[in-house]
Amino acid sequence: MKTTNYIRGxxxxxELKHKLERQGFTVFRTAGSHGVADxxxxxxxxxxxxxxxxxKKPISFNQEANELRELSSENIGLYFELYxxxxxxxxxxxxxxxxxxxxxxxxx
Numbered sequence: 604m605k606t607t608n609y610i611r612g613x614x615x616x617x618e619l620k621h622k623l624e625r626q627g628f629t630v631f632r633t634a635g636s637h638g639v640a641d642x643x644x645x646x647x648x649x650x651x652x653x654x655x656x657x658x659k660k661p662i663s664f665n666q667e668a669n670e671l672r673e674l675s676s677e678n679i680g681l682y683f684e685l686y687x688x689x690x691x692x693x694x695x696x697x698x699x700x701x702x703x704x705x706x707x708x709x710x711x
Contacts (some may be wrong), residue, residue, distance in 0.1 A: 608690075612657035615688050616641050619655065639674060639683070651682045659690045668698055676703025 620630045620642055628644040628651070630655065640652035656664055664687060671683040679702050687696040699706040 608657045608659065611688070611690070612641075612655055615655050615657055615686070619653065621684070623651075639671070649682065650680070651684060653684045653686065655686045655688070657688045657690070661689060661695060664696075668700075669697070672700045672703060672705070675700035682706075 605646055616632055622645045623630045623642070626646070628646040628649075630645075631643045633640055633643065639654065642649040642653040643653075644653065651670075652668045652674075654667060655669070664685060668685055671685055675681065675683045681701075683700045685696070685698045686694060689695045
């Protein structure tokens, strides 16, 4: 069976889901989602909406990032995140938006 980016991405979703659960988050996977989040993680008043992308080579997700930035400015108190994994390279980018601003120093 051919391994597709969808299958690789789903695997990354489960890996991140289990990591967040070990950190005490309650995590919901929105299977087959074409919405804003593949995972929703909640803990002690923190809500994280996480989108995961898996590609074979670096590509831009500007449209998705802009949508998350816009959502974060409309939903103060919620974190919107985009993880981009590249085959054989691991995580390429992790963007976090909170209150319409890009954050790089968020500690959960």
